[in-house]
Amino acid sequence: MSKKIAVGLRLDETQLDQLKSFSKRKGGSPVSHHIRIAIAEYLEKYDNWDEHITQ
Known part of the structure; x- marks a missing residue:
């Protein structure tokens, strides 16, 4: 079941400007990298992800 x-x-404004600049140079969205990190941190903290892997 998905959740x-x-x-x-x-x-902050400086970080946003850096992300926009990076995106223009490299293409794509660097924000997705930060979202993946946030999801991993959420799973580690709240979902006991390690228990699901070992079962």
């Missing part, structure tokens, strides 16, 4: 979770990203 939806809300993921937020809080950046």
Whole structure:
């Protein structure tokens, strides 16, 4: 069963400008990297992800 979770990203103005600049140079969305990190942290903290892997 899938579960939806809300993921937020809080950046100051400088960080946002850096992400926009990176995106223009490299193409794509560097924000997705930060979202993956946030999801991994959520799973480690709240979902006991390691227990699911070992079972």
